[in-house]
Amino acid sequence: MAINDKVTIIPLGGLGEIGKNMTVIKVNQDLLIIDCGLMFPEDEMLGIDAVIPDISYLTENKNAIKGIILTHGHEDHIGALPYILKDLSVPVYGTRLTLALAQNKLKEQAIQTNATFHALKPREIEKIGPFRVELLRLCHSIPDSAAVVIHTSAGTVLYTGDFKFDQTPVDGQLSDYYRLSQLGEKGVLALLSDSTNAERTGFTPSERALYEKIEEIFRLSKSRIIITTFPSSLYRIQQTFWVAAKYNRKIAIISKSMRNVLDVAYQHGYLDVPPGLLVDPEQWQQIPNNEVVLMTTGHQGEPLSALTRGSWGDGRQITYQRGDTVIISSNPGAGNQKTIARTVDALVRMGADVYHESANVHVSGHASQEELKMMLNLIKPKYFMPIQGEYRMLVLHAKLAKELGLADENIFILENGQVLEVSSQKGAITSKVTAGRILVDGLGVGDVGNIVLRDRRQLSQDGILIVVLTISKETGQVVAGPDMVSRGFVYVREAEELMEEAKIKVKQALEKSDERKATEWAAIKTNVRDVLSKFLYEKTRRRPMILPIIMEV
Amino acid sequence: MAINDKVTIIPLGGLGEIGKNMTVIKVNQDLLIIDCGLMFPEDEMLGIDAVIPDISYLTENKNAIKGIILTHGHEDHIGALPYILKDLSVPVYGTRLTLALAQNKLKEQAIQTNATFHALKPREIEKIGPFRVELLRLCHSIPDSAAVVIHTSAGTVLYTGDFKFDQTPVDGQLSDYYRLSQLGEKGVLALLSDSTNAERTGFTPSERALYEKIEEIFRLSKSRIIITTFPSSLYRIQQTFWVAAKYNRKIAIISKSMRNVLDVAYQHGYLDVPPGLLVDPEQWQQIPNNEVVLMTTGHQGEPLSALTRGSWGDGRQITYQRGDTVIISSNPGAGNQKTIARTVDALVRMGADVYHESANVHVSGHASQEELKMMLNLIKPKYFMPIQGEYRMLVLHAKLAKELGLADENIFILENGQVLEVSSQKGAITSKVTAGRILVDGLGVGDVGNIVLRDRRQLSQDGILIVVLTISKETGQVVAGPDMVSRGFVYVREAEELMEEAKIKVKQALEKSDERKATEWAAIKTNVRDVLSKFLYEKTRRRPMILPIIMEV
Structure with missing residues (x-):
């Protein structure tokens, strides 16, 4: 066997979560990206508009990227494209409708890009670098959905994207059972299959x-x-x-x-x-x-x-x-x-x-357990990696595969960023690359991190109390203040007494600081914060953020 | 007929919501309170610990209150007692376990009260002011649950509390079918029945x-x-x-x-x-x-x-x-x-x-549709008022009653605070008293209102930016600042440039103000807020709370 006897699979999103689907397939040094999705923020991500995958690994390996291939036109598969194409100018592939929707997204967000767009027909094989790529029709809740088949010298990898086996699709376009089973008959090295509905028994109803x-x-x-x-x-x-x-x-x-x-x-x-x-x-x-x-x-x-x-x-x-x-x-x-x-x-x-x-005015677009088993039985892969689902769903999907006879050591439940190498001899998780969540808030991509979120959380629970002091440069004495302003803490008109008492506490604390010549601002601030925080918790059982600000004149 | 030919029913909580159940029964000038529950806060009530009913109506009519009677020992029926008994010292009635749990609550919260506690046995009739009150066993998910029957000279009112018709209760204590049907046979003026599960068809399974x-x-x-x-x-x-x-x-x-x-x-x-x-x-x-x-x-x-x-x-x-x-x-x-x-x-x-x-490690404690119908058929009330449920559940429960033959004009869907008067001749919603939500946050009861919540919401979305200026009393000139501090807005180390630009914007705004001699603080603040808000939205598409603070030296 030559150096290209293995395929490397690197999920950058979609594992242990619903959304921001993105997976990298690597052969030798060449990379192919499948999907480029966003995730809608969870409740505790206060003020966040969207979450996209951390693509540090991709920007570090810019020149190795041969293209992005999209499975279908939903947000959790194409939604991060406007952010990613800002950094990476690589060709984008997909079915006709999927590409058109992706381009519409770029237009809506007024994104300029040099990236080229290439529509593929189902079953048509396209050479993208060393990858021979083919899209296969699979039913979902939007037309032109497809699985991605990647033929490499080391074997074939099949990525399902979102799918269900709809027997009466609205547009009459059935899943490509023939080609799926033909691939299965010839031998597929690895199957990566949608786990969104792995908790649901039976079959998912038709859109019809x-x-x-x-x-x-x-x-x-x-x-x-x-x-x-x-x-x-x-x-x-x-x-x-x-x-x-x-x-x-x-x-x-x-x-x-x-x-x-x-x-x-x-x-x-x-x-x-x-x-x-x-x-x-x-x-x-x-x-x-x-x-x-x-x-x-x-x-x-x-x-x-x-x-x-x-x-x-x-x-x-x-x-x-x-x-x-x-x-x-x-x-x-x-x-x-x-x-x-x-x-x-x-x-x-x-x-x-x-x-x-x-x-019943909604049906799911994702395969339930019997359909997931059918996909496994059609493809009969050597290796199986459940994708697109929260952790417990991946575990359940893996269990289904085991029940169908797949060997335990050929089933891989990964975390985002883990690197899986598969060859005809063996499969193993070998290393880890950077993967994670980038938060999008307004125009800011990645400028809201854990500290900002933690602050928002504290602010949302008990509000903020700001204490302002003006101190003379010459004497080190307080010449104005302490003044206090609060927001989201108590309704001030009903808490005048509390605020007056708090001011007295601060003054007392400052006098003590003064005696100890603690003219260092940081020390004064810490002192004010500690005294007020203790006082307010005793009086109200709340913990507002306390923010001392010192001005010098 | 004498002056007491009617019964007045005033729900103070539990309608259009799940929780904080509290209903007042009035005959002549005398009041009897049924239940005293709290509600767990909804997601958008940031930082709130609990919600209790607004009892302004009760404090205004303190001397008319003859007692509080409790249906069972769950939080949504007894949880507000510690707050209410601070203001109202009235006798409390209930079954033995319910009272013991209520007293445990007071003890846990270290509440001192002069209120007396009176345990009632099921079927035992107790005279409370002009009310002859009786508790009747009904199954629920906690022992000693009961319906409240209030016999008045104008007729009988039955309040179910939480119930289901469990045929195999864990403690063997069946619902009191005999007494329920006997009351139905004699004639019940008004039935107030639990709507929590009005959306569920069939029967609720047994706890067993x-x-x-x-x-x-x-x-x-x-x-x-x-x-x-x-x-x-x-x-x-x-x-x-x-x-x-x-x-x-x-x-x-x-x-x-x-x-x-x-x-x-x-x-x-x-x-x-x-x-x-x-x-x-x-x-x-x-x-x-x-x-x-x-x-x-x-x-x-x-x-x-x-x-x-x-x-x-x-x-x-x-x-x-x-x-x-x-x-x-x-x-x-x-x-x-x-x-x-x-x-x-x-x-x-x-x-x-x-x-x-x-x-299936949980079963509901509330009656489903067939049980709700059974309650209506046992009691055969003249008037029916669905209680304990969100609005759509009350509507569905009313629909069930209509299907069983109750006349439309004898079914009343109320909002909290609406006053329903019923007599053998007629029933009508006649007026409205104060009702609402009091938010509990730490030790504060009612000091967090809409303004504080609105502030917490804004803070939770985009954080806060504080701008501090020190102005000379004599000259009206800025002698220190503008200084800026932000929390929950952007991670400052990554936004130094933005902050510097913002400071320049504020300075420019101040210079213009100066020329126009706008030394009024309010005007300066408004000006700073407007300029910054516009600038930051353009740059970031975020709207942090902007809080200008001016110090005078």
């Missing part, structure tokens, strides 16, 4: 299951229908279009980002828009209530935010009316049930009929 | 269903078993005791608050503790792993917090080991799924076998 449900809601509705969903849930939107046309309703797409995505899909022939269906979003108020459908999404594609704020993505307000039908067709993923419940409550209070999770 | 599940887990476990649950889930704890004894394991109750609650239950004969079962919580490490069970809860009775922090309620640490079995038996209520998922993930990573929601 939603059609009847949507139709029933349209049949029962006597006034406006308001639908909130992800712009990229294209199959769902397609079916809504068909039902609306059948029931002679017009649709106004309220949110601009949704219009952009739908425009892209339509321009490339992935969306069937019945003639006369869509109306100008400014004009819908001229249409009778029982003939209109309003579709929207919210900030960052989060369908609920528009509803919960009672406003649309572009700032316009909507007043709900008795008789409105509201369909909330979002992913009831962990974490937003409470928001959904509160939203539903508010809408019911306003007299709307609300259809959400329990009304 | 957990026994087999717990036993199976014990049978499979080969090392330590760690159980986290609410201290007040007494039936669940009882069954765990029985299973542990059967499998010859010792139990260490790690959390102090749980030990207190179990002590109370044991002392009053509501907990069967097999001899030799319990061991000193300090001593468990001397017991072999496969012979020990650790039970705990966390802060505020929230079972997860001990696990997520990797520490126990009283500060001691536990290191999880490969082979540990962890049972998370908490209420998978809206809002904590994400926390549960993250906890399970961390435990699986450490090698533990984890049983949680999906493993």
Whole structure:
């Protein structure tokens, strides 16, 4: 065997988490990147807009990168592209719709790049450096989703991306069973497969299951229908279009980002828009209530935010009316049930009929256990690495593979950054590269770290108390202050007495400092902080951030 | 008919929400309070420990209050008692265990009160002012739960509290079907019934269903078993005791608050503790792993917090080991799924076998739709008011009553504070009294309001930037500053340039102010805030709180 008898697999995102999917395949010194996703922030990441993978490993090996290949057009697979292409100018590959959506993202964020874009047809083999790359159709909740097959001299690696085995896909494009099984028959070195639904038994229902449900809601509705969903849930939107046309309703797409995505899909022939269906979003108020459908999404594609704020993505307000039908067709993923419940409550209070999770207006786009087993049985890989899931999901997925007869030592549960080397002889985790989370807040990428987050957390719990002193340069004496300002701590008008007492405490502390000639600012600050912190905790059982500021005149 | 031909019902908590249950029954000028609960804070109530009902209406009518009657010993029914009894010294009634738990709460919080406590037996009628009050056994997840029946000259009101129709209750104490149906036969003026599970079809399983599940887990476990649950889930704890004894394991109750609650239950004969079962919580490490069970809860009775922090309620640490079995038996209520998922993930990573929601180690303590219908059919009330639930649940419960034949005009969905008057002739919402939420933060009750919360929210999103200036009293000139300090905004070492630019902006703004002789502080502050806010948003797309402070020397 030559030097290229092994393939190295380096996940930079998507393991032990849902989102920011990114995996590097390395042969000799050449790198190929699969997917480039972002993750929506978790609750405790206060003020953060998005999370992207740490790509230090890639920037350090810039020249070795041959390309980025995308599996499909969802945020958790293409959303970090605008940030990454700023640093890396490499060719981007994917199916036609996926590339168009990626380019739309760059346009929306006004990103200039020299990167070139190359659309691939399914089953077509493209040579990218030493990699022979092929995309294979797999069903998901958006058209043109694909698995990535990487043929190398050391063997074939198959990366599923998101998938489910939908037997009745909305656009009729079935998963490529033939090619999958043919690869399995020939022999696949390593399978990397989606673990998002590894906790769910059985099969995931078809996207088409939603059609009847949507139709029933349209049949029962006597006034406006308001639908909130992800712009990229294209199959769902397609079916809504068909039902609306059948029931002679017009649709106004309220949110601009949704219009952009739908425009892209339509321009490339992935969306069937019945003639006369869509109306100008400014004009819908001229249409009778029982003939209109309003579709929207919210900030960052989060369908609920528009509803919960009672406003649309572009700032316009909507007043709900008795008789409105509201369909909330979002992913009831962990974490937003409470928001959904509160939203539903508010809408019911306003007299709307609300259809959400329990009304089956959402189906998952990810394979359940029986489908995961089927993928394993089609591919029959030598090595298996569960990807795309929280840790317990990866463990469950690995367990499924074991049940199907894969040897324990050929199954690898990795953490982001761990390096897996596989060859026809053996597989092993050999080292670790830098991997992690970069937080995006506004225009800042990576400038919010643990210290800033820790401060935000403390501020969010008990607020802040600022103590300002002015000290004379000459004498070292306090010439003004201590003045105190608080925010988020107590409502000051109700706490005047507390503040007066606190001032006295500070003055006493300063007098003592003075005696000891502790004119060092740091010492004074520490002293003030300690005295106040103790006093306030005793009085209120709260721990506001205490910030002494000393001015010198 | 005399002046007392009507009963007035005033909910002060528990409507449109889960928790802080409190309802006032009024006849003539006399008031009787049912329950006195707290609510755990919602996510957006940053830093808040608990929420209690606004009792302005009660303090304004102090002398009219004849007593407080409690349905059962859970936080959402007795948790506000320590706060309320500070202001109102009135007799408290309830079943024996409920009263003992309420008194334990007062003791834990070191509350002194002159209030007297009166234990009532089920079916025993007690005269409290003009009210003839009776408690009736209803099954729930804690022993000694009861409905409150209030007999007045204008008719009978029945308040269910929390209940389910458990056919095999752990302590053998069935719901009092005879007395319920007898009341129904004689005629009940108004039924106020629990809506918590109005969204669930069918029947809720018996608490006893957990026994087999717990036993199976014990049978499979080969090392330590760690159980986290609410201290007040007494039936669940009882069954765990029985299973542990059967499998010859010792139990260490790690959390102090749980030990207190179990002590109370044991002392009053509501907990069967097999001899030799319990061991000193300090001593468990001397017991072999496969012979020990650790039970705990966390802060505020929230079972997860001990696990997520990797520490126990009283500060001691536990290191999880490969082979540990962890049972998370908490209420998978809206809002904590994400926390549960993250906890399970961390435990699986450490090698533990984890049983949680999906493993059926929790059953609800609340009646599902068929049981709610049964309650309505047993009582056959003239008027019906769904209580204890979010708005959509109240609406669904009302719909169930309508389906059973109750007239629309006899069903009342109220908001907290609305006043419902019912008599044999008619029922109507007639007015509104003060009702609302009082936030408890540390020792402060009600001193955190909307302004403080709004500030905490802003601080949590983008942090704070403080600008300090010292101005000469005589000349009106800036003699020191502007100095800037930020917290939670950007990591300052990475943003020195930004801060320098910002300082220049402030100086420019001040010079302009100076020219216009705008020596008024408020004007200077507004000017600084506007200039900085605009500048920082342009540069960072963030909106930190900007706090200008001016010192005078």
